[in-house]
Amino acid sequence: MTKKIFREHHLLAILSEYENQMLPLDRFLKEYFRFHKAIGSKDRKVLCENIYSMVRWKGLLDYLCNKPISWEARYQKLIQIKPDHFFDNTQIPLHIRLSFPKELFSLIVESLGEEKARFFCRASNSIAPITVRVNLLKTSRKNLLKTWEKEFAATCGSFHTAIILPKRVNFFTLPEFKMGHFEVQDEASQRLADLVAVEPGQLVLDFCAGSGGKSLAIAPKMQGKGQLFLHDIRKHTLIEAKKRLKRAGVQNAQLLLPDSSQKKSLYEKFDWVLVDAPCSGTGTMRRNPDMKWRFTSKMFQKTLEEQRLIFKQALRFVKPGGHIVYMTCSVLRLENQEQTQYFKKTFLLNTISSSFSTLPLDSKDPDGFYGQVFVK
Numbered sequence: 001m002t003k004k005i006f007r008e009h010h011l012l013a014i015l016s017e018y019e020n021q022m023l024p025l026d027r028f029l030k031e032y033f034r035f036h037k038a039i040g041s042k043d044r045k046v047l048c049e050n051i052y053s054m055v056r057w058k059g060l061l062d063y064l065c066n067k068p069i070s071w072e073a074r075y076q077k078l079i080q081i082k083p084d085h086f087f088d089n090t091q092i093p094l095h096i097r098l099s100f101p102k103e104l105f106s107l108i109v110e111s112l113g114e115e116k117a118r119f120f121c122r123a124s125n126s127i128a129p130i131t132v133r134v135n136l137l138k139t140s141r142k143n144l145l146k147t148w149e150k151e152f153a154a155t156c157g158s159f160h161t162a163i164i165l166p167k168r169v170n171f172f173t174l175p176e177f178k179m180g181h182f183e184v185q186d187e188a189s190q191r192l193a194d195l196v197a198v199e200p201g202q203l204v205l206d207f208c209a210g211s212g213g214k215s216l217a218i219a220p221k222m223q224g225k226g227q228l229f230l231h232d233i234r235k236h237t238l239i240e241a242k243k244r245l246k247r248a249g250v251q252n253a254q255l256l257l258p259d260s261s262q263k264k265s266l267y268e269k270f271d272w273v274l275v276d277a278p279c280s281g282t283g284t285m286r287r288n289p290d291m292k293w294r295f296t297s298k299m300f301q302k303t304l305e306e307q308r309l310i311f312k313q314a315l316r317f318v319k320p321g322g323h324i325v326y327m328t329c330s331v332l333r334l335e336n337q338e339q340t341q342y343f344k345k346t347f348l349l350n351t352i353s354s355s356f357s358t359l360p361l362d363s364k365d366p367d368g369f370y371g372q373v374f375v376k
């Protein structure tokens with residue numbers, strides 16, 4: 001079998017299998033490669049590039065393909081065309097030119113206006129920048145840059161812990177990774193975590209901690225003093241967070257499991273509570289293009305309700321005068337500004353300073369995030 005046939009075979013096998021299961025694309029690919037050891041690192045790289053491209057452009061490809069549509073037909077079409085060439089073709093509905101589902105595109109336009117929505121969707125179909133966060137508990141940006149400047153042509157990002165790499169590197173095999181000197185994290189996500197203006201000695205609760213991305217970014221500010229609690233409804237993500245905290249040398253963190261009997265005793269105890277809420281993920285669709293095809297209005301409504309419920313539960317843990325920070329990786333008004341208004345009105349909270357928001361309008365821009373700090 002030639003390399004080309006080998007790769008095409010796996011490309012089509014992956015896409016057909018992916019379509020018939022529920023895992024997100026990145027996790028599905030990880031599993032697939034785990035079971036197909038014959039696929040080497042170069043093949044994996046080429047396969048991932050092509051698969052992500054196919055998924056990004058699925059909406060436009062489906063429009064251009066004859067029916068019945070198959071992944072093979074989409075692939076043949078993708079290698080014949082340049083998707084950018086269709087942007088100005090007004091014969092094709094705008095959401096199809098931008099390869100977005102109609103319902104989601106309408107929400108994006110409603111949130112950003114049509115002009116920005118066009119740029120945003122184009123940026124969301126590009127490859128995201130590769131950014132890491134330096135772990136100041138273990139090293140400095142200067143040191144890490146010195147190691148990486150020549151080898152990877154790494155440069156400084158505009159945030160003080162960010163380093164940008166011009167191309168993908170297998171980070172997880174690097175000695176600096178094993179020593180906990182950095183984590184892969186978008187620059188806007190690093191800035192967002194910085195909204196938590198914690199001081200050493202204070203108590204922080206990361207209520208939707210997942211595998212600990214925000215906690216890891218906040219921990220160095222605490223200088224090992226005070227306590228950082230990580231909570232989530234998914235226990236297995238907390239186990240992953242624990243490994244990352246250990247690698248990063250964070251010693252003042254502990255897990256708060258969802259069924260812990262300790263919970264009630266922690267009400268009104270925290271100086272800072274973070275609610276990095278589950279959301280549409282519209283701000284990070286460059287990294288997870290499959291999310292846009294899984295979007296449904298019904299699920300979106302459920303997410304909005306969930307965000308309100310989670311915020312209410314998390315608020316119980318904030319001490320009087322303490323802060324709660326609401327965060328999303330969404331660019332949609334309903335999940336961001338509207339929720340902020342709802343929280344202010346319902347729980348009689350004040351916001352401190354204006355909200356934080358980023359919006360990728362170009363491929364080099366950081367991801368789209370939103371954050372608002374409230375005082376109880």
Ligand SMILES: C[S@@+](CC[C@H](N)C(=O)[O-])C[C@H]1O[C@@H](n2cnc3c(N)ncnc32)[C@H](O)[C@@H]1O
Pocket residue numbers: 207208209210211212213214215231232233234237276277278279310
């Ligand atoms: C956006 S992710 C968090 C990402 C994480 N903070 C990070 O920086 O890597 C949202 C998280 O909310 C969690 N979640 C969903 N419903 C929840 C609930 N009712 N209480 C606490 N966490 C919840 C999910 O399991 C998920 O890990």
